[in-house]
Amino acid sequence: MNKLKQFQTKLQVVTALMLSTVAFNGHAVATASYDPASGIVDLPVVEVLNGASSSFFSAQLQLTGGSELELISANAGSATQEQRNVFDGTTGAVHIPSIVVGVDDFYAKLKIVPGSDPLRFTVDQLVSNNFEGCPSFSAAGPSQGSCFLSGEITSDITLTKNIQWILSGGVFIGGDNINQATLTVNPGTHIFGQQGADFLWIRRGSKIMSEGTPDNPVVMSGPLQQTAGEWGGLVITGNAPVNGCNEGVALCEIPFEAVTSEFLGGNNPTDNSGVVKYTQILFAGFAVRPNEELNGLTLNAVGSGTVIDFVHVHEGLDDGVEMFGGTVQMKHLVLTNIGDDSLDWGLGWTGGAQYVLVKQAADDGDRGIEADNNKSGDLLPRSNPILSNMTLMGAPVSTQGALLRRGTGANIWNSVFTGFPTCLMIDGEPTFANAGAPGNLSGDLTIQHSFVDCDTNFADGEGATFNTADWFLSQTGNSEENPLLNGFLPASGSPLTLSGTAVNDAFFDTVDYVGAFRDEDDDWTEEWTFEFN
Numbered sequence: 001m002n003k004l005k006q007f008q009t010k011l012q013v014v015t016a017l018m019l020s021t022v023a024f025n026g027h028a029v030a031t032a033s034y035d036p037a038s039g040i041v042d043l044p045v046v047e048v049l050n051g052a053s054s055s056f057f058s059a060q061l062q063l064t065g066g067s068e069l070e071l072i073s074a075n076a077g078s079a080t081q082e083q084r085n086v087f088d089g090t091t092g093a094v095h096i097p098s099i100v101v102g103v104d105d106f107y108a109k110l111k112i113v114p115g116s117d118p119l120r121f122t123v124d125q126l127v128s129n130n131f132e133g134c135p136s137f138s139a140a141g142p143s144q145g146s147c148f149l150s151g152e153i154t155s156d157i158t159l160t161k162n163i164q165w166i167l168s169g170g171v172f173i174g175g176d177n178i179n180q181a182t183l184t185v186n187p188g189t190h191i192f193g194q195q196g197a198d199f200l201w202i203r204r205g206s207k208i209m210s211e212g213t214p215d216n217p218v219v220m221s222g223p224l225q226q227t228a229g230e231w232g233g234l235v236i237t238g239n240a241p242v243n244g245c246n247e248g249v250a251l252c253e254i255p256f257e258a259v260t261s262e263f264l265g266g267n268n269p270t271d272n273s274g275v276v277k278y279t280q281i282l283f284a285g286f287a288v289r290p291n292e293e294l295n296g297l298t299l300n301a302v303g304s305g306t307v308i309d310f311v312h313v314h315e316g317l318d319d320g321v322e323m324f325g326g327t328v329q330m331k332h333l334v335l336t337n338i339g340d341d342s343l344d345w346g347l348g349w350t351g352g353a354q355y356v357l358v359k360q361a362a363d364d365g366d367r368g369i370e371a372d373n374n375k376s377g378d379l380l381p382r383s384n385p386i387l388s389n390m391t392l393m394g395a396p397v398s399t400q401g402a403l404l405r406r407g408t409g410a411n412i413w414n415s416v417f418t419g420f421p422t423c424l425m426i427d428g429e430p431t432f433a434n435a436g437a438p439g440n441l442s443g444d445l446t447i448q449h450s451f452v453d454c455d456t457n458f459a460d461g462e463g464a465t466f467n468t469a470d471w472f473l474s475q476t477g478n479s480e481e482n483p484l485l486n487g488f489l490p491a492s493g494s495p496l497t498l499s500g501t502a503v504n505d506a507f508f509d510t511v512d513y514v515g516a517f518r519d520e521d522d523d524w525t526e527e528w529t530f531e532f533n
Contacts, residue, residue, distance in 0.1 A: 031085050032099040032108070039063035041099070045077060045084040047214070051509065052332065052355070052524035054214075056080065061110075061121065069110065071119040081527055086187075086213040090307060091275060094121060095187050095213050098129060105129045107161065107186060127160050127186070134163070141166050154179035161188035161216070167198040167231065174206030176263060177239070182274070184209040188216035192223055193231020196286035196317075199294055201235045202273060204266070204301075208236060212278030212310075217528045222283035228339050229317035232294045233284035238273045239266030240303035242325025243348035243379040254347075256300055256324070258288040264300035269327045271303025278310045280530050285317025285339065293318035296338070302328040304351060312529040313338065319370075320358075323349040325381075329507050330354075334525050336532040337361040342392070346372035346406070348381040354508050357488055357516045357525065358392040359532065360419075367400050368392035368420065373407035377430035384409035384444060388503045391488055391516040394420030394454070401454060405461065407431055409444035414500040416451040416483045416515045423454035426468045427461025437466050438474035449477030449501045451514055477501060489520045 033042050041061040048055045056077040061069040086095045094110040107129055110121035134140050134147035137157050141147050141164065150168040154175060159165050174181040183202065185191070193199065200220065202208045212218035222230020237256070242265035245252035253265045276297075286294045296313035301324060308330035313320040320335035325347035333356045335342040342358040342365070358368045369392070373383040387410060392401050394417075401417035404410060407430030417423040424447075426432060436442035450472075452458075457480055458469040472478050477499060484494040496514040503510075517523065 029083070030098040030100045030105065031083055032096045034099060034101050040072075041069060043085045043096070045080060045082070046087055046094070047084050048087045049089065049214075052522070054079070064120070067122065068113065069121045069123070081215065083215055086215070088211070088213070088277070090277065090309070091209075091211055093124070093211065095211070095216070097188065097216060109186070125158070125186070127162070129162050131162050138165075153183070154181050156182045156184070158184040158186065159189050159191065160186050161190070165189065165191045167191065167193045167200060169197060170199050170201055170232070172201045172203055173208065174203045176203050177205040180205040182207045182209060185211065185218050187211060187213045187218065187278070189218050191218075191220045193221075193284075194223055196229055196232055199232025199235060199286065201262070202237060203262070204237050204239050204264070207272065207274035208276060209274050210276045210279045212528070214278060214528045218279040220279065220281050220284070225283055228283055228315045228337075229285045230283040232286040233296050233298060233316070234276075234281055235294065235298040235300065236273050236276075236302050236306070237262065237264045237300040238302040238306065238326060238328075239268045239271040240301045240326040240328070241265065241267060241269060241348060241381050242301045243374050243381055244325075258292040258294055265325060266301065268303055270305045272305030273302050275307040276309075276311055277307060278528050279312070281311065281313045281316075282530055283315045284313070287318070295319040295322045295344075297321045298324070299326060299328050300324045301326040304329055310528060312336070312525075314530050314532055316340075319344040323351065325349055327351045332524060333357070334529050334532075335359070337364070339364050341367045341370040343368065344370045345383055345385065345408075347374060347383070348379070349383045349385055350381055352386040352388075352505065352507055353390070354388045355516045355524070356387070356390040356392075358390070359488055360393065360395045360398050362395050363397060365395060365398045367398065367403050368394060368417065369402035371402065371404045371408040371410055373409070373430070375406060377407040377428070382407065382409050382434070382444070384411070386411045386413070386503065386505055386508070387415065388413040388508055389500070389511060389514070389516050390415035392417045392420075393485075393488060394418070396421065400425045400459070401452070403427060404445065405431055407434055409434055410446075412447040412450060413503050414449050414511060414514045415447070416453075416496060418451075418453040418483055418485065420454045421456060422459045423452040423457045424468055424472060425459040425461055426464070426471065429463030429465075432463055432465045435471065438470040441471075441475070446475060447472060447478065448475050449499060449514060451479050451481060451483050451496065451499075453480070453482050483515070486520060489517050489523060490515060492520060
């Protein structure tokens with residue numbers, strides 16, 4: 001027991017020293033001002049988000065007779081990467097990093113009034129940008145301005161950027177479909193795990209609202225920000241369908257492989273577990289048992305009502321993002337220096353993803369994609385996601401760009417695989433059977449308008465009934481050629497820029513290019529991601 005206490009004390013000292021060296025977003029100049037005499041809030045710069053593009057305005061809001069703010073002027077402005085106010089139409093929120101009221105400096109969050117014309121907003125949050133102590137759901141941390149989170153939290157809480165949040169062990173939001181809670185994480189907030197066994201877990205029925213912005217992303221990280229596995233990672237669990245139960249079971253719920261006391265799955269395909277947007281997940285991953293790990297971002301039976309957009313997972317010990325069933329759909333994923341598979345799925349994932357950058361480290365990493373249905377092969381619902389606009393860049397130490405196995409389906413569009421020892425491999429009799437055959441494909445396992453450029457472009461696994469090369473080349477718009485990349489962006493003259501096609505699914509933006517980026521000027525990873533090579 002004394003050794004344990006000594007270890008915990010040492011760990012807290014290390015954490016305190018780490019926190020003292022981390023630079024947090026400060027606001028030397030306020031991004032908004034309030035004039036109590038006129039009731040006007042002046043917003044010199046407002047970025048209005050629209051996917052990967054933005055518009056910039058200056059705006060003024062007038063305090064009305066009630067508690068609402070009404071838009072009274074808006075004029076087009078110039079783009080900037082300085083600190084600014086941000087309107088996110090996905091959540092209907094205006095994030096004001098710094099507004100001075102009297103002599104005090106606050107973060108303010110405004111929420112749009114649905115259907116209002118002219119636009120009106122309510123004040124959802126007004127939080128001091130100065131540390132004012134640890135709230136009741138937390139405990140004092142090892143340094144001034146830090147607070148510990150631990151155990152199960154069954155009430156709605158908000159994590160603010162004026163506090164450095166430290167996870168102590170597994171932190172669970174809500175009970176399992178009981179005592180539901182919402183965890184709100186404000187822009188610019190930093191959450192640290194101290195070791196591998198520290199993780200953040202959103203249980204079924206509860207939500208996370210991790211609402212970062214391009215200039216103030218949410219950061220979830222290990223203490224040193226040096227090596228993979230410094231903390232456990234983020235786990236979100238939902239009530240969307242999974243496979244793995246006996247045939248005929250009305251409600252399929254299964255234990256999570258790494259933490260078997262936690263269950264996932266249900267009958268709600270549109271289940272909503274919240275929002276994870278403009279969020280970094282850094283140096284995560286933890287081996288609970290051999291071959292049973294926590295990933296950077298683990299999505300357990302997460303439903304399509306959940307928003308996952310602009311998420312960077314960097315230096316993960318195991319997988320970058322892994323889906324265990326569910327229907328979740330994602331956009332703008334950056335998966336870099338992942339120790340195992342960058343994108344992994346199984347147990348009947350039927351969601352989708354668009355705009356995915358995978359960039360492996362030179363000295364570590366396995367597959368760009370590892371795709372399973374189930375170890376038993378043909379269980380339903382069968383994994384069958386739609387994926388478009390992926391740029392996957394491997395390294396000599398890796399294996400395949402994509403391994404499609406264990407009966408999985410997938411419809412892959414507008415994607416490029418390059419730099420892997422092998423680009424594409426189909427493996428296992430159930431997978432070949434699910435695909436059909438070149439010239440007579442079932443439509444459940446397809447790839448179209450995609451490019452491969454690896455040492456070996458194709459390999460055939462066990463149970464092959466056709467050649468992976470024939471499968472690829474028999475489909476529309478596919479090519480074996482150099483994609484001409486400059487880093488991860490298409491270089492001038494790249495064949496990727498005009499070789500794409502539209503995906504017939506409402507979730508997907510209409511594009512005419514292959515890969516995650518339209519051209520050499522379309523770097524949507526700028527500003528909000530952690531530095532990567």
